[in-house]
Amino acid sequence: MSFDFDLFVIGGGSGGVRAARVAAAETGARVGLAEESRMGGTCVIRGCVPKKLMVFASEYAEAMREARDYGWDVRIGGFDWPAFRSRLEGELDRLEGIYNRLLEGSGVEVFAQRATLADPHKVRLADGTELTAKHILIATGGWPALPDLPGVEHAITSNEVFHLDALPERLLVVGGGYIACEMACIFNGLGTQVTQYYRGPQILRGFDGEAREHIAGHMIRHGVDIRCNTNVTALRRTAAGIEATDTAGEVRIFDQVLFATGRAPNTAGLGLEGAGVALGARGEVPVDEYNQTAVPSIFAIGDVTDRVQLTPVAIREGMAFVETVFRGNPTPVDHELIPSAVFTQPEYGMVGMSEEAAREAGPIEVYSTAFRPMHKGFIDREDRVLMKLIVCAKTRRVLGVHIVADHAGEMIQLAGIAVKMGATKEDFDRTVAVHPTMSEELVTLKTPVRRTGGDCSGA
Incomplete structure (x- = not known):
């Protein structure tokens, strides 16, 4: 059977765009992609990127108060929201343009409209056009969920x-x-x-x-x-x-x-059920370890599968999909020990198990310290950072690292490498500290603050 495309992607977020352009540019596949909103999806347009820029903006008032205590002549005025918003919108336009150029340069044919499934090999665009594809990839992400209440x-x-x-x-x-x-x-x-x-x-x-x-x-x-x-x-x-x-x-x-x-998988009205894909309880698209649904021609990646809702995971899944389908190299995505960060103030970086989860698998040792960092102590701030290691008492493997501190997201990326490699507490101990830093506490924690029982050898 002859198809219009080798691959048709529904959704122009980070995962869908990566899969589309790699399949087109690196394997020569004929690829189409439909996006009904703005190219870049949740992360670029209404998630990670604008949020992080707002985090940066929100930190300056406290930074200026601290600068004053450090001796700088600083006067804190009001925040100009319209000026910031205008600059933010300009940055999102720039990033969307980059995504569009990447797709165009890769030879992906883009349809700036909604697409739904007509059958396992056919998509229907909002203007009524029907297109066939050997493979269809659902990458429509998630959508904010609202409760049912008056007003x-x-x-x-x-x-x-x-x-x-x-x-x-x-x-x-x-x-x-x-x-x-x-x-x-x-x-x-x-x-x-x-x-x-x-x-x-x-x-x-x-x-x-x-x-x-x-x-x-x-x-x-x-x-x-x-x-x-x-x-x-x-x-x-x-x-x-x-x-x-x-x-x-x-x-x-x-x-x-x-x-x-909360956010729910963005599957409403996509026609998945009519094409033979039964949705999960939350509207998610069930897939196997190779991102394939129960219908062989239909795949799904990213938040729409309701597995791990993180942009880098969607990108990894998109790359694994291309490797599996277009290079003939079946490639599952490892969803274990994924580092992540919460951009509160201060930030929270974590990888591996929480103490509560590890305790059920114990025996574990918990190494934890909360202290005023040099930066805060000098100006008599009460803010403290938290550094925490969770260790299997039998294997000595570090099961979890938790950091609550400024720039914790940057620190946890590096700690994540050690945990993913299976580093032990003694590996951390053998590492010479970088002084004076907050992160040196991760390699100088000597005495556990808590021990629990159980069997963590399989963790």
């Missing part, structure tokens, strides 16, 4: 937060995951009065408990009003702002309400 239409999500007309004076962030906590820290740093509601007992559920407590304490000290065991039951637009009623019946007024209560 939720008055709230915004992380999709809209980068395009606000004005910086809110009073912001309610609903949620306790990494996006919610990052946004709370960002707007707090920009001068907004931030309140954060989370329905659970502590923010950042699923992460290491000691790190969660450390981050929450820092956020509270720096002005974020975190209210755990609290949720929104209704919103109402009034002349004074958005009226939010919480689970205790308290009513408060905010200028904006941001819901960061």
Whole structure:
């Protein structure tokens, strides 16, 4: 059978674009790609990139206060949100242009419209055009999930937060995951009065408990009003702002309400079920270790599969897909021991197991220290950093590294290499410290603060 394309990709995010251009440029495949929104997807347009730029912007006020204490003649003025937003939008335009040029240069035919599945080898564009492909790759990512409650239409999500007309004076962030906590820290740093509601007992559920407590304490000290065991039951637009009623019946007024209560796979209306792909409970596309669905011609990568929702993982999966399908070299993606970072203030970098998870597999030894770094101690700041190693007591292998500190994301990338290689506590101990740094604590922790039982030899 003759097809219009060897590969058709639905979704122009990081994973889909990488798969499309590598398949076209390096294997000679005829590739088409459809994107109904902006090229670059969540990470580039409404996620990692604009968020990190906002993190940078939000850190300057504290940096200037610290500079003043270090002896600089610094005067802190107001933050010009429209000027920042304009520059941010210009940067996103530039990055989108790069993505488009990369696709064009690779020979990928781009369709700037929505595409859905018509059958296992056919896609239908929004204008009614139907195109056939030997292989179809679903890379449509995720989408913010909103709860079903009265007045939720008055709230915004992380999709809209980068395009606000004005910086809110009073912001309610609903949620306790990494996006919610990052946004709370960002707007707090920009001068907004931030309140954060989370329905659970502590923010950042699923992460290491000691790190969660450390981050929450820092956020509270720096002005974020975190209210755990609290949720929104209704919103109402009034002349004074958005009226939010919480689970205790308290009513408060905010200028904006941001819901960061999770993301769902972006599969609604794609036609997957009609093509024979049964979706999972959350709408995810089930795939095997080679990113293949139950329909042999249809594959999926990235957040739409609801495995590990990280941009570098989607890119790895895209590369593995090309290696498997177009180079005949079946390549699974290793989803174990993936380093990651939460860009709260301070940052949280982690790789491997939390203490809670490792404890179930024990016996483990926990090496942990919290201290004032030189930078903060000199100007009498109370902010402390956390360095933590979780070690299997039998094999001595380092099962987890957790860092809460400025630039933790940079540090955890390097620690991740050691953990992925199977480094032991003694390997860390044999490494000479770089002094004076915060990270030297990772190789100078000598005495465990806790020990637990169990059998971690298979961890």
